[in-house]
Amino acid sequence: MSAPAAQGKRINVAAARRRQRAVEVWKEFASNRAGLTGLIILVFVIALAALIPLFAPPSVLDVTQVTSPQNDPPSLENPLGTDPAGRSVLALLIWGARISLVVGFAATLVSMLIGTVVGMAAGHFTGATQAVLMRIIDFFLVVPGLVLAIVLSSVIGPGVATIVVAIGVTSWAGTARLVRSQTLTVESRPYIERAWALGAGDGHVITKHVLPAVMPLVLANTTLTVGSAIIAESTLSFLGLGDPSSISWGAMLKSALDTGAATGGYWWYVMPPGLAIVVVVLCFTLVGRALESVINPTLRGR
């Protein structure tokens, strides 16, 4: 009777400590007004993208069903005007946010997975394993990411999955370096030495001690990487390597360039996707920086 109670109490203590820490993190984060602003805008954008089917069904993007004139300037009916096919640019913009955000998150996930695993391995193991891993990381650091992504996309064929893979595979090296240095720091601490002395194996040290210690850093880095992944997605779509039938911000800019919207003075088709990219990427950067300063107090006040 008393044992389960004690156990329950122990769990409660740990949970309480976690809750307390979470509240602290949130307070520290919330005290960074730039980060908070970024977060609010991001939540708004993500909610908008998630709920758009309720306001504008996919049929508004079906060119055979639209009735508005082509390249129409902004009006009450179409607040951001229409594209060369007569679709509402506002609807395109919000539908495009879905692809841009999904690709941004998915590519970041791929990149973080590879970066964390390789980074921890490179920091934990020594000798030949480390040397080989480090050279691989160096290789991906010096290879121009955009060019490699373009080559990958043209080899695998255009599509959303291709872009996710191309960005993920080319952008993990920086994370790996970061995770490796954190791994080295953590592993030189006395408690790891104690764990070794008590007979812990590689698996135990990596998963129980190193991983929890690098996770906050990875999280902060993730938020920063989403931003650059969204830019990379826009770039690849702009170069015509995305799925041509799905709408993303980069694909909108490509279509604007291809159809001569700039020469035609149709600013309502060029500006919104460009500004949307800037705003969302800026927000991700702000949130990421704020998170970083929470995790790493030495950054505060700089």
Place this chain on the structure above:
Amino acid sequence: MTSTRTSTQTGERKIPLARKIGALLTAAAIGLVPGGLVIPAASATETGTESGTTLKLPLTGDIDSLNPFIAILATSTNILGLQYEGLVGYSAENNEVIPEMAESWETSEDGITWTFTFAEDRVWSDGEPLTANDAAWTFQAIQENDALKQANGSLLENVASVEATDDYTLVLTLNEAQAPNPGSVLPVVPEHVWSEVEDPATFENASDAVGSGPFTVVDYNPTSGVTMKANPNYWQGEAKIDGVTYVPYRNGDAAVQALLTGEIDMINGLTPAQFQALEQEENITTNSGAGRRYQAMNINSGTKDVDGNDMGNGNPALQDVELRKAIVMAIDSNTLLERVLEGLGTPATGEIPAVYPLYHWDTEELPYAYDPEESNRILDEAGYEMGDDGVRLDLEGNPLELRLMGRNSDPTHQQMADFIIPWLAEIGISVTSEMKAPAQVNDDSILGNYDMYFTGWGIGPDPDFQMSINQCSSRPNADGTGATNESNWCSPEFDAIYAAQHTELDQERRSELVVDAQKLIYDAAVNNVLYYADALEAYRSDRFEPFVTQPTEGGVILGQNGPWGIYSATPVSSVDAEGATATTNPAAVILPIVGVLLVGGLVAFFLVKRRRSTADERE
């Protein structure tokens, strides 16, 4: 300009703590924008003063070679068309065969012997006399040397012998009678230059060339473009301008801006949006000329190689002509013309565009015009049952899922796919679009690795070549080498009609046969011609008088069958070079810069321009 500044400033105010980033972005935006504005203006004043005597054109395609035996890309052959002449040419008025290098010609009763008579006083651009021996040397060089057959070898396949019986008479003896004039298209080169060349096949011919056309190449360099000067000895009289220069531009919008600032004098290949924007400009005259190109959606009816073995991975269900007919009837090509081209084109019937009335299939009532109900009825009757998910099953019980291929370099392909996918969904066919690099589309179309794809051919005044590539003998080898087939389709019935028109010397009868041949292709529903797009052009009317178009009524200036458009260039006497710089629309300069800046910078930009350069060179 204002809008850019305001937006970055608001960004700064909203997020005061992100000063670093905000300042960085603002600096980047403001730093780039004036640069974009200043550069074109500066270069306009530089080049503006000397203009009026040289016609400056954008060089947007690739040049493979300036050797007329080797060059096959459209850009190269257009340039060489200014420098060399054929024995006969095509008139600017209506594309009729007219005397060019030869003054007159006669055909024997049986159509086998063609005798061309040369004028006695003609000279090359370097002053050497031009005689029938030059033509004989050119023809014989191609016949004797396989390396020289690349560009025009097929034109001489039916020519048994060539002989200059005297300095001013050339006799061509054919293997069998043919209706198309054997002296058209093929450029004749000066013997006194080319016989001195060690290997004519590798001769670059890229500087100080000698020709008989209105302009000759002074020099060519991939980075600086092509410079041509007027030929003082051109038999129709020296051109009214000193020369023509082709300036490389890798991007359509950049070339449009260059036209606005006066860096170039004429442009073609505009998009509807660019065309409509230029229509508003003072000092610029736009020309929407009836194009000589058809745009089609090809359907893979079962590709076979020249030995009759299956090729490629086309969906076998498409071998049923009823299914292909239903697909054609589900596509509203008039809506495509209205919405994708904004009406800047002509509704299509067969493959020969309306600009060639002699061979155009002129009808108002197409058998398979847009009719989705009838299309659904045909499919029901043919046994394509509707599945639960709204996708029909083919006769073997598999869902009808088709691929639609297009070029990623041509924006209209994706725009058309956006329409065609829902239209075909309406008749229970599921379609996915795949836009590929132009070279990949060429390969896949030859090998039959497609279900449906967008294609288009520029058609010459004589339909013989276009029809010839539908013959059973014009099918590729198993590895894709050898001949090309227009639709990877052939029929003995078509071959018979082709052969009949090829040797028919009576014009009226031949026209009927060519129309019949087009109807056969149409009835097979393998090449659904959607429209004939207009060629959208614009030129600086403050510098040049109106140009000669081909044909005279509603024709094109650039991309003619012959040099007439550029040859007719006449400078406006009082050139107001300063006025040229005033017309720049600042928004038009800023917007692309902002877009590009946001998306990833100039590296990306140059890359896309490189990719575009290979686009749509197919003639």
